[in-house]
Amino acid sequence: MRRSLVMSHAQDVCLHDYAGPVLAGQLLDGRQVLRLDAFGPRRSGAALDDGLPLDIGRIVHPEPDHPAVVLGSGTVTPAFAAGTAVVPLGSPRTVVLLQDGGGGLMFLYPDGAPDLPGATRLIAEVRRLPHAFAAGVMCFARDTMIRTAGGDMPVQMLRPGMAVQTRDAGLQRIAWIGTRTLGPARLHAEPDRRPILIRRDALGPGIPARDLVVSPQHRLLVGSRIARRMFDEPEVLVAAQHLTSIPGVGPAPWQGGVTYLHFVCEEHQLVLAEGACAETLHTSPDALKTLSETARREVLALFPDLGLMTGAADGPTRPAARRMLNGAEGRQLARRHAVNRVMTQS
Template sequence: MKIQSVQILAVNTTNYINWTLPPDITGSEIVCFATGTLIDTEHGPIPVEDLEIGMNVRTLDRGLQPIRWLGSRRLTSAELAVNEKLRPIRIRRGVLAENVPDRDLIVSPQHRILVSSPIAQRMFGAREVLVAAKQLLVLDGVEIADDIGDVTYHHFLFDRHEIVTSNGAMTESLFPGGEALKAVGPEAREEIFAIFPEWRDNLPHFEAAREFPAAHQARKLALRHQQNGKPLFASD
C-alpha cells in the first residue's frame, strides 16, 4: 500500500499543500522524525512538529542554521501494517551512550544516526559515520515500534546536509540528493525548486555530512560495539 497523502509546509508557513506520492514511490527513502521528537534550536529543544521555516536549528558543523523547507506525512496503522519499510524504529533511551538519546527516539527506518567511536575509526578511517536506524536493529534496545498506531513523520531541509540534535542524539537532516528529491514527489519537489531555483536544471552534487557505510558494514559496526560493550557515541 502506498502513502495516501503528504502534508507540505510551504515557504509561507500559513499555507499547506496536500499531494499524493507517484505510484512507483513508497517514500521509504525519506529520513523522518516522529511527532514529539525534540530538536535543539536557538530557543532550546522544540518538538519537530512546531518547527517553522526560517527557525534556526543548532547543527554540529555549522552552528545555527535556518530551516529552508519542512514536510510531514501521516501514516495510518493499516498502512504501516502492510509496508514494513515504513514502520518506525524506536531507539530507547541510553542505547547509544549514557543518556543518549535522553528519551526514546522514534524515526523512520532510513533515518541516519551519528556513530562516533574508536571502532568506527578502525573500520572506516573516520571516527564519525552516519548509520541508518534500521541497521541498528541488531542492538538491544533498538526495535521496530509495532506498538505505535498512526504515526506522523516530519522532515526538514537546510542549505546543506547537517547533523542536528534530536532527543539528545546526533542525527541527520534531509539529505538533498536526487533520490530524496524523487521520493518526496512532484509537488514537494516543485516547492523545493521554488526555494532553490538553481537546482531545477542542474542539481548540484551534495556532500554528505559524514560517510554512509554500506548496510552490511553498518550492521557489523553496531554489533562490534555491542559485543565489546562500547558506546556508539563516545565524546572522548
C-alpha cells in the same frame, strides 16, 4: 506489456532459492513456516537503482541472464522449532518473491538477508503487493524534541526561518519543512516504512535523553574507534534500521499509525534530536524521489541547483555531513559495537 529492466549490483542484497513443498500460490496466501533446509545457499543478487516499484508481473534480472517475474512482497522472520511451537528469533526482514522461467522460486532481500544463527525455520508473510525500493524520506516522528536557538522544541512546532543547533556549523536556519502521516493499513502493507525506536541511553549515557523515534532510513551519527578502524573515518552516518543489533534499538509500535516530519537546511547538517546527533534531510536523488510532487516542487524552488539531479540517480548532489554507510556496512558496524559494548555517541 511487461517491462524488463536490468538491475545494478549491490553487495548488501541477497538471493535465496527455495525448493520446498510450499507452492507460490500458498506462499502468497498468508503466513507460512518454511524449513531452512529447503533453501539453497545464499548468494549476492542485485538491487534496482531507478526508484521504480517492483510491480506484480514486472520482469527483473536478479542475476545476469537470469530473468524472473515479481510475484509479491512482504517479510520473513528467522525462527526455530521447539516441539510444535515456532519461536521467532529476530526482527522481520523485507523480502520480494520472484519466480524464474523454469518455475523456481527465489527470495530477494532488498535490505540484506536475515541473520540466521540458531534458526531452523523462516516465517514468511508474503502478499500480492508491489515493493517500493524507495522506502521513505529520512524523518523524525512527531513530538521528537529538536535543539533550537531557544531550547528544545517539538519537531512539529518548527517553522521555516527558525534556527536549529547543528554539530558543525552552530545555529542554522530551516529552509523547508515537510510532513506525512502513514496510517495503520499502509504500515501493515509496507513494513519498510514502520518507525524505529531508539531507547533512552541506547547510544551512550543520556543519548538519547528520551526515547527517540525515527523513520527506518533516518541516519544517526556513529563515532568510535571501531568506526575509525573499519572505515578510516572517526564518525559515520548509519540508518536507524541498520542499528537494530544494538541493545535498545528496534521496531517502534506502529499499529496506531505515525506522523513523520523532515526539514532541510542550506546544507546537510547534524542536529540534536532528544540529545542524539541525527541528520537533517539530505537532498539526494533518492530522497527527492520519495517526496510528493508538491513537496518536491517546494524544495526545488528553494534549491534550484537540485533540479539538475532529478533526471538521473547519479546526478550532482549536496555534500553529506559525514560518510553514509550502506546496509551491509552499517549492520556490520552495529554488530561490532554490540559485541564490544562500545558507545556509538558521546
